[in-house]
Structures are given as C-alpha cells and as structure tokens.
Amino acid sequence: MQSLPSAIETLESMLREQEPNLLRLYLNPHIAQACFCLDRYVRTTWTDPSGRAAGGGEEFQSFLANGLEEALGGAIKLVRYNRGAVDGIRVGLVLDPADRLVGFADWDLPDGHRVEFLPGVRVIGRRAFGEAAERLRSGDFDGVVIDPLVLVAGDDGLLDTHAEAIGELVRRHQPAVVTCVDRESLARLRGGARGVLREVVPDLVVFDESFAGRAVPFGAFTARRSMFAAWNRMGKSTFHSTTFQPNTVSARHFMNVMAATDPEFFRRHADELLAIADNLTRRGEAFRHYYNPSLYRVIRTAGFETADVRAVGSSVVVNGRPVLDFVSGVACSLRGHNPSGYAEALTSPVGGLGSPQAELRDRLQVLTGLGNVLPAVSGGTAVENALKAALVARFPRRHVLALRAGFGGKTLFSLTGTANPSYKERIGPLFAEVHYVDPFAPDAREQIDTLLDKHDYAAVQIELIQSVGGVRRIPEPLVRHLDEGRKRRGYLLIVDEVQTGLYRTGPFSQSQVFGLTPDVMLLGKGTSDMMLPFSLTLYSDEVAESLADRGAGLVETIQGHYGYELGYRTVLNAFRAAEELGLAGRVAEAGSRFEQALRAGLAPLRGVSDVRVFGLLIAIELDARGGPRRWLRKRLGASYLLAMLRHERSPVLAGFCQYEPNTLKFTPPLNVSPEDIDRACETIIDVLGRPFPRVIVAGLASMLRPSPIRKADHEHRDRPAVELASR
Template identity: 45%
Template sequence: MPAAIVMSAAEVCADSPLMRHLQQYQLRGGLVIVRLRAEDLVVPADDTLQLVPDILVFDDTLTARQVPFGAFTARRTLYGPWMTGKLSTFHSTTFQPNTVSTRHLLRCLPNLAPGLYRRVQPELDLLLRDHQVLRRTFGELFSPSLLRVICAAGFVEHDVTVHGHYVSTGTRRLFDGIGGVACSLRGHNPEAWPDELRGLADGCIRSELGLRLRALTGLPRYVPAVSGAGAIEAALRMALTVQFPRTHVIIMRGGYAGKTLVALTGTERQKYRERLGPLYPHRICIDPFAVDACEQLQQAVRDFPVAAIQLELIQGVGGVRAVPAEVLESVATVSETAGVCVIVDEIQTGMHRTGPFVRTSQTPLRPDFLVLGKGTSDMLFPFALTMYSERVHERLQRLGSGLPDRMQELYGYETGYRGVLNTLQRWEQQPVQSQVETAGALYSRYLSQGLQMHPRVSEVRVFGLLIGIELNVRHTLTARLGLKPAQLYLLRMMQHRRFPLLMGYCQYEPQILKFTPPLTVTEAEIKASAEAIADALSTSQPRLLGCGLQSLLRSRR
C-alpha cells in the first residue's frame, strides 16, 4: 500500500466512488495529501466534508503568482513530530526571515477568498493586537524552539522592526551581524527599493540580466529558483540529466546544500536527513580536509560512474573553513580529464560577500554550474539563480530536455529578476570588492587585537565579510553543567551596553560563531562591533551562567 496519495482539491470535492475508497485507505493508515489552489478556497465548506485530508498544501496561486509562497498544514498527530526536538527548526532560512510572502498573502486573500478572509479576520486582528496570543500561536503552530530563542533574547514583548543595519525592539537597537545568513548586502528595507524596481525599463530585464551575469561569472545561461536549496536542486537535476547514465555525485564532508529532497544530496550531516525520503542514494562523501583528500577524489572517479562534484568554496554551515587549494586543483583536473560536471555553491560566498563577485573567479575551477542564493535580491525577495555553461545547454538541447523552461515557468517571478538586476546595477556604482576587502582587513585587525590572548578563542577566520570565530569551550563551567556556552556568549553580545549586536553560529559546529554583517558596514560599526564581540567573549563563567539562567527564566514565562 502506498504511504500517501496526492490529489487536487477538485478531485476530493467530486461526488464519486473514489471518496469511499480513500476513506477506507485512510482507515488502513494511508495519508491523503490535498493541494489547494486559490480557486479552491471559494468552494462551500459542506462540499469538502466527504473526505478530511491528512495534509493540506498551499501554493503561490494564493499570492496571485506575484510572490513565491508555499505552506502546509496537517493533522495534529502528523504535525506534532515536526514541532519537537531537532525537526522544530526545520524551516526554510529563505522564507523564515523574509516577510514579503506572508504579507502579500494577507494582501491577496481578501480578493481571492473574501468569505474565508471574513471568517479568519478576527483571529488575525487579535494576533496583531495581543502579544500573548501571538506568542502562544507562534509556538503552537510554527516553532516552539524558535519561540524559546525569541523569549530568551527578550524579543517577545514588543514588535520587532528592521531598518538599515539594525534590528529594533522596544527601545533596544541591535546591530545585525547575521543578515539573513550572509545575504544582507546593504541592510534591511532600503526605502528607495520599490521605486528603483519600477524604474527599470520593461521588456529587456531578463536578457540584460543574463549579459551582466555572464560578464561577472563567465557562465552564459541561468534559471531562477526561490531559495538556495531550490537552486542547488536545479543544478543537480540538470547535471544528472546531461550526464546520464552516470549516476553518482561526490559531495564534501561538512557541506550543506539545503533541506529539499534533492538538495539533501549535498547536505552531509545525517541529522538533517533522518526520517525523510526517498533521498537520492548515489552519493560519495569525501573529507576535503583529510591528508589524502585528492587521492580519495581520484579513486572515487575511477571506481564509480561520477556525474558531478558538488562543493562550497568556504563551508559556511560547516565551520567557515575554506576548502584547501590543492583539493580545488584536483577537482579542476578531474573535471577536465574525466568529464565530470562541477557544481559550485556560492550561496554564502557570492555576491561580493568575500570580496569578488564570485569567489570561483580566484580559483582554478571552471564550473559547469554556479549557484547564487537569496543575496541576489539583497534578501528583499525570495530569489536565487543557477548559472550554467553553454556545454550543459547544448546537451540539454540535444536531449530535448524541458527542465530549464519548466523552471522558468515555475519560478520566473518578475520582481525577482528586477531585484537581481537592481542589485547588480547598484554595485556598478561603487567599488564593492575593494570595500569588502578593506572591511575584512579591518575586522581581522580589530578582532586579532581584541582576541589574540583570549583563552576561549582558538582561531579567527576572516574571508571578507564572512567571519568565523572558533571557541574552545568544551571544559568550561557552563559546558560541564550541560549548557551551551557559545550560545550564552551570543546572548551576552545582544546585551552589550554600548553596541549590542546579533551574531550567529555554525549549525554543524555550534562552538564556531559566524558573523556576516552587511557589505555596507561602516568603519565605526566595524570597530564598535569588534569591541563588543571581544567584551562579550571576556565574560566570566559565573556571570555567563547568570546570563543563561536569566534567559531561561524569560523563555519559561
């Protein structure tokens, strides 16, 4: 018996013998998944009582296909496991911090389904008025673990607003050193952005964008996506298509490629793959930092029908570590001699984050695919790009593959294209690469001065404005008590008196802090944030323990 049956809402509402069979199927443990489109929201409620779906999936017809949107809801028995433990943070890092999709849904809903909107409007209004109700609903329906973090940080009592380089809540203003996971280029909500997009000439947006991207990356073709994971998935699908019957993908230990089913091919850690499937089975994992990494790579290509090698130049989630130059040389050689496709993930390193537009330009690699993430639109719109070579394009053409056209059809949002073009045009007006390199050098100097003799800091790694600080906290008092010292230090940074700031950490190695400020950070902000980081990391263990207990009490209120 299949685990699930996917149907449209029209099929569920139809009066047919199929409904009885589906109800029996549910009684035997099967799941019925129903896709709801905008037009299905106006169906009278009585028509849907013939079958109660286990899972409802909503698509971007609810936002009039103007903005990416996707969501699901499910029976409590199914949804419950996603709200506990590790899976409670299994949310998209594209859509979680980006409100444009949700806000546009609320703007479209009154026109698409006025009856439904009238029924839910009182609840929506209450959420906007009452923080206690908002807090409870957020924890019950979205993420209890994220709610605990918000409470511990003291963000739960007030509305949170963002502007420029800062996040504000109540009377507090914090410097944003996370920036949507390395994707904020010039800060939040630039006021001129809507007018800048409207001012772009109609009719040639996509072709002009293609010419500019080709000049910057050397790759002449691209397809859109709505997240980094989606762009990785596009690259893998096209690579496996043009390389058939080759089947295997080489990935790097410590790599992270997202959480969609195909993108999980390149996500190395098992905790993100548990209880999900079917996942792509033909992957070979190589440790790029092993002494024999190059030999492992060459041996894998000899032993298996390798279609593609997928890698990040700097592993952002895996510790802010650069893949060694000799490994990149070996990848380039294997690609040339064995005809293996190379997929370079520049989601965190591209868009000038480490200095050049793409870091690949400073390596021997000539990738067949290059992936850029949501930094393409300066984090203002959920959009990403998969660049690919003319060789790949010609093979797809010979095969008669419709993959690129299908991706353009699904994800080709006009605002997304305009957002990327706007970003590129703005960068032409200023020497971004030199600015980022100068800012990185300043951070390297100030952090070295503040942390060079620090007993808890093992290493500071600075790549432009992608910065990792590795802590040695395993034997500290807070660690022995079962707490997470690195996260307590992050709380101390948020509480800094002179320059409070937000900072992240590497999910694979949480003892490594990750700092990704906006590319337009000023020298004064660099100096102040470096001092605040050094001050916070100098907090004594007893005081850090008090900070943790205080935050714990806030999260339990």
Template identity: 30%
Template sequence: MMKNGLTEEIEDRYLAGTYQKIPVVAARAKGTKIWDMNGKEYFDFMSGYGVAILGHSNNAITEAIKKQVDEIYITHTSVYSPARARFLRELMNVTPTGLNMAYLSNSGAEAIEAALKIAVKSTKRKKIISMEKGYHGKTLGALSITHSAKYRSSFEDMLIPGVEFVKFGDYEHVHTLLKKEDVAAVFMEPIQGEGGINLPDPQFLPSVREATSSYGTLLVMDEIQSGLGRTGKMWAHENWGITPDIMTIGKGIGGGIPMGVTVGKREFVESLGIGEQSSTTGGNPLSCAAGEVVIKELRNGMIKRASEMGKYTLQRMNEETDSHRLVSQTRGIGMMLAMELRVRFVPILMDMIDLGLITLYSGINTIRMLPPYTVSKEEVDRAIEILKTALDQYIKKQGRNDQK
C-alpha cells in the same frame, strides 16, 4: 501596536517549530541595524542569514521594487518579461566565462535541485560526490548532498542514493571515486559556510577542477552563501582561479526578495526539456527588478568594500580576542567570518543578543558572522566590543558559579 510578547506568543503557537528561535522581534531595520518594537537597537551581523548583503532597506533596491510593483509584479515565466530580460542581461555580465544559460527559482535549495537534474540528465550518470560538513539545503535533493546527520537522519529512506561524501580537502579520495565510478557531478561550496567558514587548501579546488574535467564529470559550485562579493570577489571560487560547469546562486541575489539562480554552460543546461523543471513564481518581475539592482550595486564598488571591511573586521577580531582564553581561532575571508570557541557558544550568543549584537553560529562552539557589506568601521568596532564583553561575562559567570 502589537507588543513583543504577543508577537512571540502567536508565532510560537501557530508556526511550525522548525526554526531555532532567538529572543528578538524585528520591527524595522536600516543598513546594519535592526530595532525591535520597543526601540531597542541591534547590530545585525546575521543579515537574514547572509541575505541583506547591501544592508536593510537599501534605497536603490526599495525604489526598484516600488517601481516594479506599479507596473507588474507577477508574471509566469511562460510569458516574456522586460524585468526578467534586464536581470538576465546584468547577470550574464558577471557570471564566470562560459556559464551563459540560467534557470530562475525562489531559493538556493531550488537552485541546487535544478543543478542536480542538469548534472544527471546531461551526463546520463547517477553518482554524485559531495563534501563532509557541506550544506546545500533541506529539500530532498539538496538534503541528499548535505552531510549533516541531524538534518538527514529522519529522512534517509527518501534521499537520493549514490551520493558519496568526501572530506573537504581530500583530493585523493575525490580522484579515487572519479576513477572507479561514473560520477555525474562533484558538488561543493568553495568555502563551507554552515560548516563553520572552512577554507580549502590552496590546491584543492584546482586539483578537483582538473580531475573532473579529465573524467567528464561536472563541477558544481554552490555560491549561495559565498558568492555575490561575500569574499571580496564576485564569486568565491575566483580566489582559486577556477571555473565550474554549473553554479548556484541565492541569498543576497534578490536583495531580500526570494530568488535563486542556477547558471551553467549552455550544453548542459539545455539538456532539460520543457516541463522538466519549472516554478510558478521563479523569475517573477519583482525579484528580477531587485536582482538587477543588486548586481549593479555590486559592480559599482560594493565588492571592493566587502573586501576592505572584511579585512578590517578580521583584524579587529584578532586584536581584541586573539589572546582571549575562550577563543581557539578566528578565520574567514571578506565578510564571511568565524570565531571558534573553547566552550559552547549558546550562553555567549545569548549575552551578545542581550547587549545588542545578532550573529549566526555553527556546530556547538563557533560564532559565525555574515555582516552587510555596508557596515562602517565604527559599527564593526562596536560589534567587536560587544563580542569581547560577552566573552568576559562568560568567564565572570563561571567564576561566580565556581564559588558557590
């Protein structure tokens, strides 16, 4: 069996250095837990960056994949597929009212690329409004509407011109731009994930929806991270009572198999002609078989569970860390949670990993968590205990350093 150290050595030698690595070698996983090659156990509150929404090695998804492998697992979308048809039927049962035509791809970034093309071609306009601190992906189109300079700076000359960034929540700026420009679309995450789990003002999304409708501009909701029950509703934008014109889906939709979806109103999606957007493996039967099960499982009680466990997790975070001197704020909705610190997160994150808890992060001082919806209260309690221990260890280490 390949050892932990050898695995790391090979990856570090041959894999492009575009990922911030953490010292975990994931050998197997089940539910909320990952084990490395030495049998060390971790609570996985990263869940593949929000992909394992139904937990690792979910039995229903695994069985669907096995069955599909025995039948046919690759078919180009120019050929009809029963698995694809079954997935689309399930998808249309849960999409927002009026969003009734889909393009299938392999990732969230690809879903964004398709949404950009649909918006520009259907409106015959070129300008795009996006949000500061927003994140939509790293392919060139998606990167063009992603705000972070650290991702954009090396490629500025290659990005789409005519993108205006607005502070998330600044309705007046959005309205001003819509009034003076022919804007094809406003792109936004209903809740900013990569930006640190930022929730909008209660009136922001409804106000933008009203304004875009008035000016013939499309509203595109990026539900790649926030959708599929993550906030306790099928789609996060439902928390504000609006309906977009186009929506992008990714991460958990394939249950761990790569998949992206762009779904929109037929009048807009139909603007794309044959060959203007396609994918060799998009909509393949294997992904569709997994996606069909994901949607069925979500409709069968998992969204309610995400809501309940999210409330419990946030409650436990507040109970255990609200008065902690390193904690500035805890926030979130459903299973989309963050803890903002008064110090840099790196040493605390590394201690959490050492103690058996894997999370995400944002910026330089925010711990971010996207647990599987299947997490138990006992697992939440243990994870929060590890988090608090890591915070306490940071203070002890600082005290020892101060004495030296």
C-alpha cells in the same frame, strides 16, 4: 478576472514602516495571522465521517515555504518522520492529473528513459492516469506500501472519475493523505463542491503560490500539531528549514490577497486577526500554536517579544534601542534592512536588452562566464535545479560526489549535498548514489580518485568555503584537482556560492579567487537584497546543449515554477547597487578592519581557538575542549551570543554554524560602516573575554528578568505592530 493586490504596494508598505523582513527574532504578526488562517481554512473545509473538523478538532500547525514543491517535499518529510520504518517498500504516490508537479520527483527523457530524483516518490500525471487507475482498482502493488497518498487539485474531474479506486487504496493502505490545493480549488471546496478532494479527509494540506497571487514566492504545508510534535522537540527545531523563511513579504502579501479574494472568510475571522495584530499576548499565542513554538521560545529568551520593532540599515531597533544585525538573514543583506529606493527600482524601465531576464543573463555572463540562468526561490531549490540539470545532461550517469561538512539544503533532493546524517534520519529513502569525502583529510585526493575510478559521476558538488561547516576554505590543490579532472572524467563541476557569492567575501564570487569557471554555479542569499526570496542556478553553454538534446522542457518547466518577474528585477537591483557602492573594494576593506580588530583583541583569550575572516563572512571558533566548555559544547556559542545580544552599550545579533555550535558566525550587511564594525568588535571582544561560568550564570539569570531591550508585555497589548488594512 478579479484584480489582485499589488506586490509592489506590499513592499512599499514594508519599506515605509521599516518592518523587519528576514529577521527570525521578529514576533511577526503576519506570520501569526497567515498560519491562523491556514488552520481555519483546513478545519472549516473538511470534516471526518463523524462530522468533526479535520484532525478531530486538533489545531493545525504550519510550515511556510517558498513554493508548492518545497511545501510538498516538507510534507512528505513530516509523514516519513512520523511513520518510521515499514515492512516492505514504501512509495509516496502523487496523483497529479493537471501535471502541476512535472519534474518534482523525476524526468522523462525523449527516448523513454526516466531520470529519478526522489526515490520512493512516484508522480502520476495526466498521460499515465488511466493505467495507474487500473492498478488502483486492482490493488496490484507487488508488496509496495503506499504512504503518503498525495492528491493534487487542478483537474478534479479526473480524480473524481477514479474516486472508487482512490477510496479503495485509502482503505487498503491507510496512508497519510496530503491534499495540495490552489486558491480556486479551495474556493470550490468551501463553496460545497463534492468529490474526492472533499470526501478523502486530508492529514496534511499543501497550499501553493496562488494564495499570494503568484506575485511573490509562497507555499505552506499544514498538519495536526501532534504530527509536528517530533519536530517541536528541543534539538529538532531546525531539522527542516528553508532559506528566506520566515519572511514578512510573503506572509503580508498572503494576507492582502486573502482579504481581497475571500472577504467572507476575512470578515468572519476579523476579530481574531485584529487581536493578533493589536494584542501582543494573542500574537504570541497564535505564533506559538500555529507556526513555531521553538522559535517563539527563542524570541522570548532574546527579549524580542515586543511590538516595537523596526529595521533599517544595519540595525534592528527594539523598543527604541538599536541592535546591530550581524546575521542579516544569514548573509542575505547587501545594503541593510529596507534598502532605500528598492521599490522604485522594481518599476523602473529595463535597459536596451528588453527584459530583466536578458539583462541579467548578460551581466552574469560577464561576471561568471555562465550566461544560462534558471530561477529558484531558495538556496535549496537552486541546488535541486543544479542536480536535476546535471543528472539529465549526463544521463545515464547517476553518481554524485560531495564533500563532508558540506551543506546543500534540507529539502528532499537538496539533502544530496548535505553530508550531515542528523538531517536525514527517519525520512528515507533519499537519493542514494552520493558519496562524501572529507576535503581536509590528508588523503582526500586519493579517496576522490578511488571513487572516480569506481563509478561514472554525473556531478561533483562543492562549496569553496564551507559556511555551515565552520567557515573553512577548501584546500586549493584539491579544488584544482577536481577542476582539471572534469574534462577527462566527464562529470559536471557544481560550485555552490549561495553564501559566498554577490561580493560576500570581496570578489563577486569565490570562483573568481580560484580563476574557476564551473559548469554550474549557484547564487542565493544576496540575490534577495534582503527583500524578496530569489536565487539562481547558472550553467554553461555545453550544459545548455545537453539539456536541449536530452531534457527538452526541463528548463521551461523550472522557469515556469520559479520565474518571478520581481525576483529577476530584485537581482538586477542588487547588481546595480553593488556597482554604485563599490562593494568589491568596500567589503575587502571592511573584512580587513574586522580581522585586525578581532585578532588583536581576541589573541590573549584562551577560550578562542581561531578567527577566520573572508571579507564579511566571519567565524570565531571557541575552544570547547576542557571542563564545563566540553560538557556544554552545544550551548557554548549560544551563551555568548545571548550575552552579545544583551550587551549594555552596543548589543549585537550574531549566529553560529549549524555543524559547529561552538563557532560563532558574523555576516553583516555588505555596506556596514567602519563605526558599526568598531562597535561590534568592542562588544565581541568584551563578551568573549568574560569567564565562561559568569556568562552561563548571567544567561540563566537573564531568562528570569526582563531584557534591557524588552518592556513589560502590558505596555504593548493595545499597540498594533502594523495596522491591518480595513476592507
């Protein structure tokens, strides 16, 4: 078996070079290279009947994900969005002869019942393949429109056995074809293998974790740029996204694995790959064409279109000028960029419990009262794990109660907990048995009781602080009511601590503030230590017993998909660092310092409506009610954020709440120094004190002149951001 590059070495190189990892404004050469390679893989592997490259020669744009299921879900979303409504019932048919997607769309119970997670998606595994093939041959689908058709590599022989039936289905239904490949199956196709996977030219291709050696989370789907056009429009650039992407570690390791396992491809495209690394203009073109044109425009506007970017501690250093990073990958950072000792700790011996998983379970039992752990690779997959576990454990209950302004994610199933309808347009059907209540409504409790009386609920899903929805804490009496009702009514209480957990607000979790031990808890963001995509779904012993009785194999399946050794070790790293740094007390002190400075400095400003501080989860709500502020509400926050980023003395990188673009959001590293807090507060107060017309005019003018943190393009054209390893 071929030896693969070490993920530890990839991480060590990043740390040594102080390369940004979870920084969206980084014009990342590895992202540009990886997406260029995905384009070339597709266009040089498949040809249409006329002999032209797949897509008729059109370039392919890619979306990077954290695994096969995330990538496939995104591909299905893109197909649905492009195809729109159809006459009749539309079903995405997934032919999965190697059982790679067990648990993706549904779960079979021992008694023969099936728990559905994704309506409109049917996965046909090995056991059901014969029966399904008969229906394919007969064309008997009872008025159902098959779209998309997903072909999953792994047991290509079984697919080829039914090649005629698959071809007939493609002719009858004309579905968008999605082909899922691993490294081995792609190599066979590129080596000249014939069969269904070669002959049915895909519209989209999904690449799985094997392209990064299954050592770090990775996945991608790629499609013609014309299919992505709808999502590239202004206002749609974040319609589909996932936690931890884009990141450097996955893309850089993808490139290292590709160079080792496909040296011929690497040599053939070496000139282009080196140009992307060395030439800033070529890098920008590749990033824009093959990855994300909208993000490229943001990078240019922010002044980060440069090769000279380093990240260390609480700062990003751009052309030698420090910028305080108070986004931190959106609340991912415990101890800043490229934390010291991270790589060494990954290889250190585990304690007396024998494995990182065992030590992690032991620590979490003490910290949360929940000692059962499911791994995940993003906040969205952690939410999906929780919902799958709840629906299986509480079967036949189907209903889920969630809160308005809540956010569960943007993956197909995690959208269940996302109340905002703008993220769901044109991609149905989605999980339907979900009901939303505004937790801040005067009659919220009565609305909840009415719904609970009407249906038997499998789960109630809540965030104790709605981070995407404006950084607001749910009223405590409502939380108490939901907690008290779960035993009487039989639902599972799911508490999402993806953004609030791991000391972000001071205590380990917000659940501790309420004295709450939920049935299921989600942890993420900080679990990555700003280095490796990894999240967790924790659950009680009672849930574990129900899953053992009803969902035999579900836990093992999820662990098989997401159980990265480096992920478990990264979380342990984070826990140990938090103890050494005394983060619980340190975050409380830092939050108090922030609050005092901001309240004192912003109190006189009429343009600021509110300041909300929960440790180091901080929001400043701008008044968007009158005059130009009301007309430009969606641009209000962005204008002030750009002014902060371009501040003459102490530039600050901050974000905003997706549901409330007039609410600025600050999530600095948890070990942020008092000096950095003071500098940031001075910048925030200075910028928010400026008249809005001046900010708007300055923002427009700044787009026409070089940023103070950007040099002319030609100064970096021949300077590599990171040396590409010669092989």
